[in-house]
Amino acid sequence: MNITSAPQVGIIMGSDSDLPIMQAAADLLTEFGISFELTVVSAHRTPLRMVQYAQHAKERGLKIIIAGAGGAAHLPGMVASITSLPVIGVPIKSSNSIDGWDSVLSILQMPNGIPVATVALNAAKNAGILAATIIGAFESTIGEKVAAYKVRLEDEVLTKVEKLKAGGQPNRFDM
Ligand code: RP5
Secondary structure, three states, X not given: OOOOOOOOEEEEEOOHHHHHHHHHHHHHHHHHOOOEEEEEOOOOOOHHHHHHHHHXXXXXXXXXXXXXXXXXXXXXXXXXXXXXXXXXXXXXXXXXXXXXXXXXXXXXXXXXXXXXXXXXXXXXHHHHHHHHHHHHOOOHHHHHHHHHHHHHHHHHHHHHHHHHHHOOOOOOOOO
16 A cells, blocks of 8 residues: 555535535545545635646546535536546535535536546445455556455444344344
């Protein structure tokens, strides 16, 4: 694992107040040994920084951008409108959110032609898994880690099935 090499994934967020949520994406990429960078890029407060980040992302060697924002969450969509890299959007329920719906809809409801792969509210971990899955389609070592991760998830659920059975819950389905 070499997470100090040139970053493959760029994690950006509208504010440092988003970091407690977005850290889960960084943790997942670290676990998978995928190099990343993480910084604040605000669509509304640093619009030129956002444009420059998106314009230069590909030539800087990034493969995927994970962008998180809350409230009027324009960062993922605007970045996707500039770069040809895939953009994964993380809607964040932040201090200026109305239940998070504003963030979800701002990121999800993109116009035809400019998609953002939108994960669930606050689901930065899933953004990390999706990034790993995309990279894993082209890099076999990462692809194997994604496959092993899914096997672990299955094992965890089957352990719960056994636990319920051992606790006396009726179940005649034995797969
Ligand atoms: C959004 O406004 C950010 O993504 C954050 O979720 C929210 C609040 O930002 P701060 O006021 O904490 O900087 O642009």
